[in-house]
Amino acid sequence: MTERVGLGIATLTARKDRTADLAEALRTAHGVDLQSGPKVSRAGSLAFVGTGPDTWLAVCEDGGWRFARDLARAVEGRGSVCDQSSGYGVLRLSGPNVRDTLAKGVPIDLHPAAFAPGDAAVTLASHVGIVLWQVDEAPTYDVAVFRSFAASFAHWLVASAEEFG
Structure with a gap:
């Protein structure tokens, strides 16, 4: 058992009827192919863990609090982001x-x-x-x-x- 420290953690939820747009924005910004359902989508040090319909727990190595801010910029208008790094x-x-x-x-x-x-x-x-x-x-x-x-x-x-x- 090891604690993973320094992670950037955020919840990401697609806005209504914007899931495909959100997936394309993440593919462009991070090179990740976002999967639906209870699956993990990975690209390098970034993982999107499916937690519900059109919702993911986004985890980034060494992302810190800036991760949620940067993720929100990447998906602007397509998804909602909430920082969970301290939660x-x-x-x-x-x-x-x-x-x-x-x-x-x-x-x-x-x-x-x-x-x-x-x-x-x-x-x-x-x-x-x-x-x-x-x-x-x-x-x-x-x-x-x-x-x-x-x-x-x-x-x-x-x-x-x-x-x-």
Whole structure:
């Protein structure tokens, strides 16, 4: 488990009937092919995690607070952007027992046939709301949790992983 620090985080929602325009603006500005649904769209250090209809959690390495401002400029008139950089904490989870650990409190099927790299979910982990996405086949997962619930999530995660050492 490692905390991902220095991220720029924002929610992005397409304006009514502007999803295609928004996708084109992001392709032009960042080279990302924006996917609909619970999928992760990536371009370099930038990821757009599908969290709902025409809505994404945008995450940028070393983006800081300027990320939301720059993203809003790139999608001006096509989407709404809200800075979440101080609202979410993001953890990267990996290891041979990470699926078994998450299965103790995450009510979705994490079997590789059901949840693969690039898949995402807005779900719960032991009654704490999270955004979960699979980064690679190792498997490695990123988990975004509201900072106000981070201590509760970390407590659950440590207790769930305890049996695995």
